[in-house]
Amino acid sequence: MPSDGDEQHARQDDQRAAAPEGAPGAAPVAGVTRVVLRPIASSLPVGFFAFLAFVVPLELIAGVFAYLARDAGAATALTTLGAAWAGTAVVSLMQPPGTRSTALVVFLLVVAAFVLVLSAAALPGKSLLGVLLVLAAARYVLVAVYDITGSATVRSASGWLGVALGAFALYGGIALLLEEMTQRTVLPLGRHGRSRTSLEGGLEDQTATTHQEAGVRRQL
Numbered sequence: 001m002p003s004d005g006d007e008q009h010a011r012q013d014d015q016r017a018a019a020p021e022g023a024p025g026a027a028p029v030a031g032v033t034r035v036v037l038r039p040i041a042s043s044l045p046v047g048f049f050a051f052l053a054f055v056v057p058l059e060l061i062a063g064v065f066a067y068l069a070r071d072a073g074a075a076t077a078l079t080t081l082g083a084a085w086a087g088t089a090v091v092s093l094m095q096p097p098g099t100r101s102t103a104l105v106v107f108l109l110v111v112a113a114f115v116l117v118l119s120a121a122a123l124p125g126k127s128l129l130g131v132l133l134v135l136a137a138a139r140y141v142l143v144a145v146y147d148i149t150g151s152a153t154v155r156s157a158s159g160w161l162g163v164a165l166g167a168f169a170l171y172g173g174i175a176l177l178l179e180e181m182t183q184r185t186v187l188p189l190g191r192h193g194r195s196r197t198s199l200e201g202g203l204e205d206q207t208a209t210t211h212q213e214a215g216v217r218r219q220l
Contacts, residue, residue: 056086077118077133084111105144112140127190128172135165
């Protein structure tokens with residue numbers, strides 16, 4: 001004869017079996033993989049505003065959060081720029097004022113080439129980020145040329161390009177911040193393709209290729 005405890009356990013099993021799939025207390029379903037979405041605020045506004053102050057920690061922090069938000073392109077760009085500024089600062093502090101550094105010139109040119117590659121990948125989807133990277137690469141080249149030649153004209157051109165870069169970064173930071181706060185496009189950002197779908201599409205559009213992403217698929 002079943003005891004009261006056995007009847008209580010039987011009722012709990014029946015409730016778990018009757019619960020909808022995915023509901024709290026529902027019985028686990030064999031062969032089903034669940035992906036838990038952890039919402040993280042966009043790090044791009046911080047990354048853009050960091051261009052105004054050339055603050056290395058802000059750029060690196062923004063890059064880390066971009067990785068957590070599963071945006072490998074933005075994360076690579078932000079962390080690369082932060083590391084480039086850190087390297088430039090270290091070399092500048094180690095050499096006497098007014099001297100030229102061949103190592104710094106090579107470093108800046110390599111960074112410029114790498115940033116141009118990133119801009120080519122960003123332009124089709126995130127035009128704003130792509131243009132920002134093109135401007136940053138151009139300024140790296142001008143700084144390297146000035147360090148080689150010492151030309152006052154190149155120095156002025158580099159300075160004015162830096163002003164344009166700062167203004168563009170300010171616009172981008174404000175536009176991205178407004179977009180993140182309202183969850184819609186307020187100022188034009190030049191989103192295309194998957195970048196646009198990620199903002200305007202539904203949950204089904206967001207998770208259509210999740211099974212192919214790193215951390216979900218079996219191998220990197």
